[in-house]
Amino acid sequence: MSRWIPDESGEEASLLEALGIRSTDELFTDVPKRARIGRMGVGPARDEPEVVAEVDRLLERNRPLSKFSSFLGGRIACRYSPAAVDAIVSRSEFYSAYTPYQAEASQGMLRTLFEFQSLWVEMTGLDVANASLYDGATAAGEALLFCRRLHEGVRFLVPASLPWEERSVLENYASGPGLRVEGIPYDDRTGRLDLEFVRAAVAKKDVFGVLADVPNGFGLVDEGVPELKGILGDVPLVVAADPLSLSVLEAPGNYGADVVVGEGQGFGIAPSFGGPLLGLFACRKEHVRAAPGRIVGATLDTEGRRAFALTLVTREQHIRRSKATSNICTNESLMALAFVVYASVVGPRGLARLQASLAEKARTLASGLGSIEGLQAPRFDAPYLGEFTVELRRGTADEFLDRLRRRKVLGGHSLKDLRPGAASDAERVLVGIPESTSEKDIQKYLRAAQAAIGAVGRTA
Amino acid sequence: MTFRQARWDEPAVWDLAPPRTAEAPPEISGIPEKLRRKEAVRWPELSELEVVRHYTRLSQMNFGIDTATYPLGSCTMKYNPKVSELLARRKGAAEVHPYQPEATVQGSLELLWRLERVLSRITGLPEISLQPAAGAHGEYAAMLMVRAYFRDQGELAERTEVLLPDTAHGTNPASASMAGFTTREIRDKDGSVDVAELRRAVSKKTAAFMLTNPNTAGLFESEILEIAEAVHSVGAILYYDGANLNAILGVTHPGRMGFDVAHLNLHKTFGTPHGGGGPGAGVLAAGEKLGPYLPVPRVVKEGRKFRFDYDRPKSIGKIKAAYGNFGLDLRAYAFILSHGEEGLKHISRRAVLNSNYAASRLGKYLPRPFRSLVKHEFVLSGTPLKERGVRTLDLAKRLLDEGVHAPTVYFPALVDESLMIELPETESKRELDGYIAAFERAISDTAENLHAAPRSLAVTRVDEVRAAREPLLSWKDLRAASAKAETP
Numbered sequence: 001m002s003r004w005i006p007d008e009s010g011e012e013a014s015l016l017e018a019l020g021i022r023s024t025d026e027l028f029t030d031v032p033k034r035a036r037i038g039r040m041g042v043g044p045a046r047d048e049p050e051v052v053a054e055v056d057r058l059l060e061r062n063r064p065l066s067k068f069s070s071f072l073g074g075r076i077a078c079r080y081s082p083a084a085v086d087a088i089v090s091r092s093e094f095y096s097a098y099t100p101y102q103a104e105a106s107q108g109m110l111r112t113l114f115e116f117q118s119l120w121v122e123m124t125g126l127d128v129a130n131a132s133l134y135d136g137a138t139a140a141g142e143a144l145l146f147c148r149r150l151h152e153g154v155r156f157l158v159p160a161s162l163p164w165e166e167r168s169v170l171e172n173y174a175s176g177p178g179l180r181v182e183g184i185p186y187d188d189r190t191g192r193l194d195l196e197f198v199r200a201a202v203a204k205k206d207v208f209g210v211l212a213d214v215p216n217g218f219g220l221v222d223e224g225v226p227e228l229k230g231i232l233g234d235v236p237l238v239v240a241a242d243p244l245s246l247s248v249l250e251a252p253g254n255y256g257a258d259v260v261v262g263e264g265q266g267f268g269i270a271p272s273f274g275g276p277l278l279g280l281f282a283c284r285k286e287h288v289r290a291a292p293g294r295i296v297g298a299t300l301d302t303e304g305r306r307a308f309a310l311t312l313v314t315r316e317q318h319i320r321r322s323k324a325t326s327n328i329c330t331n332e333s334l335m336a337l338a339f340v341v342y343a344s345v346v347g348p349r350g351l352a353r354l355q356a357s358l359a360e361k362a363r364t365l366a367s368g369l370g371s372i373e374g375l376q377a378p379r380f381d382a383p384y385l386g387e388f389t390v391e392l393r394r395g396t397a398d399e400f401l402d403r404l405r406r407r408k409v410l411g412g413h414s415l416k417d418l419r420p421g422a423a424s425d426a427e428r429v430l431v432g433i434p435e436s437t438s439e440k441d442i443q444k445y446l447r448a449a450q451a452a453i454g455a456v457g458r459t460a
Numbered sequence: 461m462t463f464r465q466a467r468w469d470e471p472a473v474w475d476l477a478p479p480r481t482a483e484a485p486p487e488i489s490g491i492p493e494k495l496r497r498k499e500a501v502r503w504p505e506l507s508e509l510e511v512v513r514h515y516t517r518l519s520q521m522n523f524g525i526d527t528a529t530y531p532l533g534s535c536t537m538k539y540n541p542k543v544s545e546l547l548a549r550r551k552g553a554a555e556v557h558p559y560q561p562e563a564t565v566q567g568s569l570e571l572l573w574r575l576e577r578v579l580s581r582i583t584g585l586p587e588i589s590l591q592p593a594a595g596a597h598g599e600y601a602a603m604l605m606v607r608a609y610f611r612d613q614g615e616l617a618e619r620t621e622v623l624l625p626d627t628a629h630g631t632n633p634a635s636a637s638m639a640g641f642t643t644r645e646i647r648d649k650d651g652s653v654d655v656a657e658l659r660r661a662v663s664k665k666t667a668a669f670m671l672t673n674p675n676t677a678g679l680f681e682s683e684i685l686e687i688a689e690a691v692h693s694v695g696a697i698l699y700y701d702g703a704n705l706n707a708i709l710g711v712t713h714p715g716r717m718g719f720d721v722a723h724l725n726l727h728k729t730f731g732t733p734h735g736g737g738g739p740g741a742g743v744l745a746a747g748e749k750l751g752p753y754l755p756v757p758r759v760v761k762e763g764r765k766f767r768f769d770y771d772r773p774k775s776i777g778k779i780k781a782a783y784g785n786f787g788l789d790l791r792a793y794a795f796i797l798s799h800g801e802e803g804l805k806h807i808s809r810r811a812v813l814n815s816n817y818a819a820s821r822l823g824k825y826l827p828r829p830f831r832s833l834v835k836h837e838f839v840l841s842g843t844p845l846k847e848r849g850v851r852t853l854d855l856a857k858r859l860l861d862e863g864v865h866a867p868t869v870y871f872p873a874l875v876d877e878s879l880m881i882e883l884p885e886t887e888s889k890r891e892l893d894g895y896i897a898a899f900e901r902a903i904s905d906t907a908e909n910l911h912a913a914p915r916s917l918a919v920t921r922v923d924e925v926r927a928a929r930e931p932l933l934s935w936k937d938l939r940a941a942s943a944k945a946e947t948p
Contacts, residue, residue: 002803004539004731005810006888012810015817015889024809027816028711030680030833035712041581045800048543055794058574059552061567065560072557075781084508086549088515092733096524096540098532099737102866103922104857104914105465108522109736112515115473118935122502128933132738134593137781145638168778172604176640223492248485250495263781272548273568274558274782275593276739288931294737298938299927301919311927317596317634318871322643327634330594330727334735337515344473344511348501352485359488383490405561413559 002045065271065434069441070410071365073387073432074163075136076274077244077266079354080435085268085341095334099294103309104301109333110308113296116336119343123246124260125253126282130293132332133279136263137166140211140240141173142281142292142326143259147209147236148179149290149325150258157184157201157210159193161217166240170211179208191220191380191389199231213240214249218415219362219387219430220380221249229256243267243280243339244358245385247351259283268342269335278335289315292326358386358433361442365431366390368446374453379428389415392427395456401429403452409445463528463863465917466520473514474935477504521918522736523865529887529895533837533868533880534629534676536706536728541798544732544791553790558782562767568786569766573759575793579743582796582804583702583722584715587751589758590784592742595703596631598723599670601744601779603639605721605753606668606697608776619667619696625653627677627872632670632701641667648874651677651830651839655686662694672701673717674708674835676872676880678815688718697721697750702743705729706884707812707835710805714745721746729807730792741788755779810885811836814892818883821896825903829875836884842877845903850910852877855902857921858913862898 016022046054065078072078089095093108100106100113113131120129133139144156156174158167160183170181182201185194193212201207210232212225229237238259239252244266246252252260264278265271283291289312297311317324343351366388369377379389390412392400397414404411412431482499506514523530530537547553556568576588592598603622610619622636626645633643646658652675662669669691674680681687691698700714700722706729714722726732726741734740746754756775757768768783799807812835819828819838826840842852856866856879868880883892902910914920932938 002799002806004541004798005803005806005885006891008888011889012813015813015892019813019816019820024813027809027812027833028680030682031708031712032682032685034685035717037584037710037712037716040710040713040801040804042578042796042799042801042804045803046797048798051543051794051797052547054797055547055571055790056550056552058567058571059547059550061570062552062556063560063564064551064555065557066551066555068564070557072559074559076558078557082508084512088512088519090545091516091519092526092540093519093522093524094736095545095733096526097522097736098530098535098537098734100522101532101868102523102856102860103924104917104919105523105860105865106736107918108518108520111470111472111518111521113737114934117933118474119501119503121934121936127936134597134739135781137778138593138597165778165781169780172601172776172779173638175604175607176638178640221491221495223495226494246497247501248488248497249491250497255494270549270554270787271557272554273556273565273786275741275780275785276787277593277781277785285933285937288933295933297927298932299923301923302921303919305919307919307922309922309924309927311924311931311933313928317630319630320634321630322633322637324630324634324637327596327600327631327638328594329596329629329631330725330734330738330740332593332735332739333737334733335739337736340473341511341515343503344506344514345508347505348503349483349485349505352500356486356488363489383492383495385488385491401561405564410557410560410564 068408068410069444070434071412071431071445072410074413074430075263076271078271078434079266081268081342082345084345085338088341089334089338094337100310103307107308110296112337112340113333114298114308116340117296119340120280120282123243123251124282125251126260127285128288128291129282130291130295132336133281133293133328134332135277135279136240136261137169139261139279139281140166141169143238143261144170144173144209146259146290146292147238148177150236150287151208151234153206153208154179155201155207156181157198157207159184159186159212159216161186161191162213163217190382191216191218192222192224192382195224195227195231198228202232202235207235209236209238211238211240215242215245215385215387218380218389219384220382221384226255244351244355247348248355264335264339268338276332276335278332278339288312290325291315293328293331354435355385361437362386362388362433365442365445368442369449372450372453375449386433388431390429390431397427397429399456400452403455404448407448409448411445463861463916467918468517468521470514470517474504476510476514477506480505528864529891530865531867531881531883531895532865533882534703536882536884538731538884539886540731540733541795544794547794548787548790553787566766569759571790571793573761573766575789576759578796579745582709582713583745584713585722585745585747587746587754589744589754590789591755591780592723592744593780593785594738594740595723595725595742596635597779598742598744599631599635599701600638601755602699602721602723603636603641604776605750607639608753608774609750610667618664621665622667623661623669625671625675626874627675628670629672629676629701629703636670651679652681653687655683655690658687659690662690662696664694666694666696668697668699670699670701672704674704677830678834678838679830680835684717703728704836707808709808711808715747721750726788726792731795732788732791739785739788741785741792757783807885814883814885814887818881818892818896822899837880837882839872839875840879841875842879845877848907850907852879854910854913858902858905858910859898860914861916862902864895864898
């Protein structure tokens with residue numbers, strides 16, 4: 001029996017007595033006999049030390065990132081989170097609360113979400129942010145549907161270099177209303193989007209939105225992205241931005257983005273095998289009634305005090321049902337709290353310094369790898385921040401990464417894994433720079449890469 | 461006991477520090493001028509202690525389950541065990557990247573696999589995916605699966621409609637609509653599905669019927685087997701919204717009731733925290749018909765090793781990055797281990813006992829619109845309050861002054877002035893009696909006091925109409941509003 005179910009002697013008996021029944025069986029007479037089940041086949045209850053031991057036994061079969069020199073990244077970042085962030089997130093007034101429907105009892109979370117929304121507005125240069133979505137990929141999916149509410153058409157253009165996971169999520173969001181997701185080709189030397197392709201597509205009048213990611217799936221900052229809005233005219237532009245990059249890069253709202261989405265996990269949220277994550281969404285004020293998700297607004301209480309409440313709820317599922325702008329109910333509020341606490345503890349200058357430091361380490365590693373025979377790094381002739389792409393001139397990326405792993409280096413992601421089925425990807429590896437990367441880690445990667453590519457050469 | 465919530469005159473985070481003059485962030489070589497941010501992000505530079513104090517003060521102006529009884533109907537606000545919080549923060553859980561080589565994440569994979577297997581036994585449906593981030597996300601994924609299934613059957617062109625009872629959560633019609641279906645509501649009969657009307661409504665146009673059981677009126681749909689038969693007779697899919705699973709653990713399950721596909725909320729039935737609105741964790745459970753359409757990757761066991769399987773040709777693909785909210789999956793697994801078979805059964809028996817006890821006591825004060833035997837939650841109607849010039853909303857606000865959270869109000873919509881109360885199994889008889897006494901005091905108070913409530917929280921009644929009429933949605937809006945106010 002669970003010790004979390006209160007079981008003071010006689011407690012349940014007195015509840016039964018008050019109801020004038022003998023057993024809880026009498027409370028289930030409305031379940032027809034033919035629908036009853038016997039045992040479910042769940043094991044016996046364990047006490048707390050046993051539960052801890054059992055979960056620890058499983059977790060010990062993992063090899064956490066600290067056991068390696070890790071260069072994993074992609075949309076999930078490995079950054080240090082100051083202990084203060086978890087201390088606040090661990091306050092159960094926050095984590096054990098429900099969605100703040102009763103504004104007066106929930107001012108703490110409502111104000112936090114208002115501050116979170118404000119931060120994403122400042123970072124993106126747009127006007128309105130919602131109180132979070134599930135993750136960066138679903139935020140892009142919601143952006144797709146949002147664009148369709150703003151503009152006619154059937155085609156949504158995304159970079160062909162977009163990671164497969166995000167493309168697949170987008171295709172699912174597109175499938176309900178019968179829309180299509182199409183890849184924008186890129187230049188294989190610079191990784192830049194083919195703007196003429198976009199121009200020609202838009203001229204056909206059936207494109208309802210275009211998404212560009214900054215940095216993109218190869219880690220590149222595409223200089224063509226700020227030119228997109230000039231080509232699109234009134235077709236909405238979605239920019240999927242890494243929040244840390246926005247500490248040093250132009251706010252997308254300033255070069256015409258109508259929507260900015262992003263994955264917020266890198267701000268104070270552990271990788272945790274990929275979840276929970278944090279979906280970021282901002283748009284222009286004139287489009288707010290088409291926006292998905294909860295939004296907190298500022299107002300007053302009856303005594304004229306500043307107060308906050310969920311607002312513009314007529315967009316939402318619990319009011320509009322099938323006509324809602326999205327089905328989302330539970331979002332990622334606690335992760336939004338982590339995001340705003342992280343940004344406030346690190347501060348805007350700290351964020352920019354962190355991004356600059358990651359970029360510098362990336363350049364050191366890329367130029368080191370580039371001097372190894374058999375590797376081309378960085379693969380693209382384009383600016384990058386904390387991630388870059390390496391191409392192997394021989395052997396496979398999988399084999400290369402396997403050999404690195406034997407030397408305790410997690411060398412990055414094979415772009416084939418990130419984009420299965422994208423045959424053009426040759427043998428390429430996306431290398432990320434976690435915050436903890438030291439000079440020693442970089443040297444270790446370089447030695448391991450030298451040995452790995454040498455070994456690949458011999459077996460080939 | 462007199463309840464007083466903290467009332468800090470706490471400024472906004474940006475008002476804690478004087479505004480900085482704009483300065484440019486450091487230059488990063490290679491980044492072209494047109495892409496460089498010219499001014500640092502406008503946000504204050506604060507000491508760590510200032511930040512910690514700020515958010516600690518905000519937390520003290522927030523109600524959680526740990527603060528007080530939280531009887532929000534349909535939300536299952538049960539105790540969130542502390543041991544789960546401890547375990548989710550272990551290095552082996554938190555410091556693991558989703559794209560690490562499978563050989564280095566065998567523990568995570570095994571945990572997911574074990575959780576899937578036990579949820580399969582709990583739901584009676586063989587195939588499980590933990591990918592959805594929340595219940596509504598699971599509903600949506602399931603509707604995409606229904607779509608893919610009928611496409612393979614060559615029937616997608618005619619299967620355009622999803623049916624729902626009028627008691628359905630708003631997420632149900634919204635999810636069906638996002639997946640490209642039109643929706644039609646089936647009227648209830650005394651709070652339950654009118655099976656005769658359902659039989660008339662189903663046809664070759666019907667793709668699915670979405671049902672919560674027990675439903676949002678707190679009633680078990682006793683004609684569930686007839687409902688399943690009616691839905692299946694036209695080849696449609698029966699969908700289980702698992703929001704109310706807390707009432708039926710070990711009594712029945714979606715598989716036995718005839719459902720083809722289901723979602724569960726780990727953050728309701730399985731004790732993971734609601735996080736002030738999320739993160740949640742949805743679970744998809746499917747029978748043989750829809751199992752092949754579940755999102756990829758699936759977790760498979762081969763010998764003693766675990767791996768991800770992407771090779772599922774019928775799968776709808778991905779609905780989210782990575783594999784789901786692992787941190788919540790781990791908490792739910794610890795919760796299930798802690799309860800075991802008998803503990804899980806006890807959950808539902810006690811939750812339903814608590815609910816019927818409170819319903820019978822509170823039924824003296826407000827009418828109960830449906831039959832008296834309820835499951836884990838019950839509905840009252842605040843209609844008689846109107847004679848005193850009082851509304852359900854006033855009663856809800858007055859309850860907050862008692863130091864307990866308000867019930868869900870104005871849902872389900874089929875009951876006038878509805879209140880929906882759920883007191884999960886972790887509430888003791890003492891807490892129940894305390895809640896009932898608070899309810900008695902609140903409802904017996906004068907109309908004047910009810911209108912003036914709440915008075916003991918961080919703020920008094922919040923003007924939500926103003927919030928919607930003059931939207932101020934960010935610091936940027938506040939700056940613009942105060943600039944406008946200063947302009948003569």
